[in-house]
Amino acid sequence: MHTSARWSALLLAPAVLLVAICFVVPIGSIVLRSFTEPELGLATYERLFADPTTLRVLGRTLLVALGAVGLCLLFGYPYAYLMTLVGPDMRAVLMVLVLVPFWTSLMARTFAWVSLLQRDGPVSALLAFAGVPGVTLLGTAAGVMIGMVQILLPYMVLTLSTTLSRIDRGLLTAAQSLGANRYRTFFQVYLPLSLPGVFAGSALVFILALGFYITPQLLGSPRESLIAQVIGVRVERLVDFAGAGGLSLIVLLTTALCLAAAVLAFRPVRAMLGQGGDRR
Amino acid sequence: MSKTNQSPGAPAATLQQTGRSVRLSGLSKHYGDFAAVDGIDMDIRAGELLTLLGASGSGKTTTLSMIAGFTTPTEGTVLIDGEEITRVPPHKRNLGMVFQHYSLFPHMNVRTNVEFPLKQRGVPKAERRRRAMEALEVVELAHRAQARVTELSGGQQQRIALARALVFSPSVLLMDEPFGALDRALREKMQMEVRRIHRELGVTVVFVTHDQQEALTLSDRIAVFERGRIEQVGTPEDLYERPASLHVATFLGESNLLPGTVDGGVFVTRSGSRLSAGSAENGPATLVVRPEHVRVQPATGTGAGIAATVGEVVYLGADKRLVAVTADGEITARIAAAEGYRPGDDVRLGWEPGAAAVFPG
Ligand SMILES: Nc1ncnc2c1ncn2[C@@H]1O[C@H](COP(=O)(O)OP(=O)(O)OP(=O)(O)O)[C@@H](O)[C@H]1O
Ligand SMILES: [Mg+2]
Numbered sequence: 192m193h194t195s196a197r198w199s200a201l202l203l204a205p206a207v208l209l210v211a212i213c214f215v216v217p218i219g220s221i222v223l224r225s226f227t228e229p230e231l232g233l234a235t236y237e238r239l240f241a242d243p244t245t246l247r248v249l250g251r252t253l254l255v256a257l258g259a260v261g262l263c264l265l266f267g268y269p270y271a272y273l274m275t276l277v278g279p280d281m282r283a284v285l286m287v288l289v290l291v292p293f294w295t296s297l298m299a300r301t302f303a304w305v306s307l308l309q310r311d312g313p314v315s316a317l318l319a320f321a322g323v324p325g326v327t328l329l330g331t332a333a334g335v336m337i338g339m340v341q342i343l344l345p346y347m348v349l350t351l352s353t354t355l356s357r358i359d360r361g362l363l364t365a366a367q368s369l370g371a372n373r374y375r376t377f378f379q380v381y382l383p384l385s386l387p388g389v390f391a392g393s394a395l396v397f398i399l400a401l402g403f404y405i406t407p408q409l410l411g412s413p414r415e416s417l418i419a420q421v422i423g424v425r426v427e428r429l430v431d432f433a434g435a436g437g438l439s440l441i442v443l444l445t446t447a448l449c450l451a452a453a454v455l456a457f458r459p460v461r462a463m464l465g466q467g468g469d470r471r
Numbered sequence: 472m473s474k475t476n477q478s479p480g481a482p483a484a485t486l487q488q489t490g491r492s493v494r495l496s497g498l499s500k501h502y503g504d505f506a507a508v509d510g511i512d513m514d515i516r517a518g519e520l521l522t523l524l525g526a527s528g529s530g531k532t533t534t535l536s537m538i539a540g541f542t543t544p545t546e547g548t549v550l551i552d553g554e555e556i557t558r559v560p561p562h563k564r565n566l567g568m569v570f571q572h573y574s575l576f577p578h579m580n581v582r583t584n585v586e587f588p589l590k591q592r593g594v595p596k597a598e599r600r601r602r603a604m605e606a607l608e609v610v611e612l613a614h615r616a617q618a619r620v621t622e623l624s625g626g627q628q629q630r631i632a633l634a635r636a637l638v639f640s641p642s643v644l645l646m647d648e649p650f651g652a653l654d655r656a657l658r659e660k661m662q663m664e665v666r667r668i669h670r671e672l673g674v675t676v677v678f679v680t681h682d683q684q685e686a687l688t689l690s691d692r693i694a695v696f697e698r699g700r701i702e703q704v705g706t707p708e709d710l711y712e713r714p715a716s717l718h719v720a721t722f723l724g725e726s727n728l729l730p731g732t733v734d735g736g737v738f739v740t741r742s743g744s745r746l747s748a749g750s751a752e753n754g755p756a757t758l759v760v761r762p763e764h765v766r767v768q769p770a771t772g773t774g775a776g777i778a779a780t781v782g783e784v785v786y787l788g789a790d791k792r793l794v795a796v797t798a799d800g801e802i803t804a805r806i807a808a809a810e811g812y813r814p815g816d817d818v819r820l821g822w823e824p825g826a827a828a829v830f831p832g
Contacts (some may be wrong), residue, residue, distance in 0.1 A: 365574035367561045368539060369635065370591035379587075384576045 218439065225436035235437040244421075245438070249445065252418040255335065255407075256400035260393045262340045267347035267392065268385075274348075286352075289345045297342060301409050304338045305329060308410065335411040339403055346399065347392040352387025362471045390457055394450060401446055418442055489640035490518035491552045491676030493538060498547035500533050500736050503688070504811030507533045509699035510547070514641075516553075520669050520676040522686040524722070525696030531679045534696075535645050538677065540564050551642060567644040567674075571651045573628040575620040581607070582616040588639040606638035607631075609668060626657045630664070637668070641740055643675045650685070662688050683723050684827035687711070695719050710759075717830040720759045727765065727802045729758040738829055742798035744777045751829040764826035767812065768819045769795060776821035777802070793818055 308329040328334040347431040403418040425435040493515040500508040508530040523531040536542035540561035585603040605611040608628035650658040687707045694704045703715040714720035731740040733756045738748035778794035793804045
């Protein structure tokens with residue numbers, strides 16, 4: 192037991208080293224610069240928090256990420272659920288449909304959205320045909336959201352479908368035999384059992400959404416930039432590595448805080464849906 | 472914690488009830504051209520424990536599922552206490568159901584699992600709790616009320632499932648091979664448990680199994696299924712002593728089969744031995760006789776019966792199992808332990824005319 196644990200530690204060492212070199216070192220160095228430039232201290236953070244745009248952009252980014260999570264759940268949950276109902280052939284088709292976007296680069300897809308959403312583009316024409324003329328989604332928050340959800344949806348669907356496919360459908364039959372109608376069966380049995388997947392998928396989409404750069408840059412308006420864009424501006428145009436590092440740390444801590452809050456909220460929510468069950 | 476033996480009925484006062492009757496009339500289920508259940512008529516009496524017994528694929532689960540409401544019959548009706556429920560959705564039928572794979576909710580503990588059906592019926596929290604504990608006492612697992620269901624053994628999980636199916640006093644309890652996943656010893660213990668609970672609560676039970684021993688142990692009556700039809704319904708004794716078909720005779724218990732032909736009230740075996748055929752019709756037939764009805768006598772003189780040589784004798788404690796070799800194949804007999812036959816002895820086999828049954832085919 193002991194020796195095997197030591198062995199696996201040894202075997203894991205190269206991977207850990209690689210992660211350390213590729214992720215921890217760069218992040219660490221840029222975060223370090225936020226405390227050391229121009230001199231040792233918290234001057235960078237005083238400067239960042241004195242600027243009202245910092246918090247505004249941070250808040251907007253969190254809202255957009257939450258919105259993306261919500262929309263991905265709204266579309267992804269029924270889709271993943273459908274995947275558990277159909278036969279193996281249809282399931283393969285649905286899975287391929289989810290994976291297709293991964294075959295094209297994020298950049299290409301975003302440019303595709305630019306041409307779809309532009310003034311007098313296909314989406315405008317469609318909306319005009321449906322009786323809502325003169326709408327251009329390019330350069331709006333809605334445009335950004337559409338692009339982000341399209342990119343993030345596969346992550347939600349894949350995570351959810353793993354969890355949902357493991358739910359024993361016999362439990363639903365049992366619930367009905369015990370007097371629960373379809374609605375109650377869903378809310379008291381299926382939904383609580385799917386929560387681990389909902390949580391994992393939401394966390395993944397949330398974290399990915401916080402880091403979006405190209406999509407809001409190309410589909411959004413410069414007046415509504417998100418935190419990644421602001422960090423980009425500091426690095427590229429202002430050559431303010433300290434400020435960029437400070438913002439990065441703020442995002443990192445905010446993300447960690449959000450996830451911790453979600454973990455804490457997760458148990459009671461699950462317990463509530465599971466009628467006070469105290470599992471896991 | 473030790474097992475506590477309750478005085479019968481006392482802890483289960485609110486669970487006690489008068490079971491209801493179930494009537495299946497012309498019930499069929501077709502999948503395309505295939506009839507999984509093919510026009511079944513059956514009366515299940517209030518308070519009885521009836522077993523659906525049959526080989527794999529004979530339509531037992533489909534029948535149970537039509538009673539429960541999960542499968543819609545192609546034809547025919549299901550009535551409970553004379554009231555038709557053929558189109559009533561499962562959650563409104565008020566039937567308890569126990570599945571082979573327990574189907575306990577893993578996100579709830581033992582007690583909340585048992586409370587689940589009461590919650591669906593709007594029973595207030597305090598009463599829900601009290602009745603759940605009562606049902607858990609009936610299955611002798613009240614001391615595990617707070618446990619996670621995954622912490623329990625298979626037998627314990629199935630007892631929780633039983634408590635959950637009984638807690639709302641269903642009019643009928645349906646069980647589909649509930650002990651199929653348990654080992655033999657546990658299975659027999661659970662069978663006794665079902666018998667006791669059935670006796671104490673008075674609920675009507677429909678029990679599906681393909682294990683004839685289980686059916687014989689448990690049932691007030693057994694319905695033997697074969698290819699979507701019911702071959703015979705009767706008490707275990709009826710079925711064992713007076714099987715209506717060759718299939719029923721061979722399915723339940725051990726029997727000897729002798730092929731031959733019937734000619735004017737006489738059954739002639741392939742080797743030419745002549746035996747009583749009762750009222751069987753002329754033509755090819757099979758004679759069936761239970762080992763305990765076969766009489767073994769020394770081969771002195773030329774009495775009636777079949778000449779045979781003792782092949783092997785197995786001592787079973789209470790009695791002996793003797794396999795005799797005849798010109799028509801082996802015949803097994805159960806004989807008293809005191810009898811001293813040895814392999815190689817010449818014997819004569821016979822039986823009372825009423826003890827053997829002759830079926831065409
Ligand atoms: N949904 C279905 N579609 C097609 N055929 C089915 C379906 N359900 C059952 N059948 C068929 O109906 C027949 C009866 O099935 P059923 O499950 O009632 O058998 P059973 O007696 O319960 O067998 P077992 O002892 O193996 O559980 C089988 O041949 C089965 O293949
Ligand atoms: Mg079955």
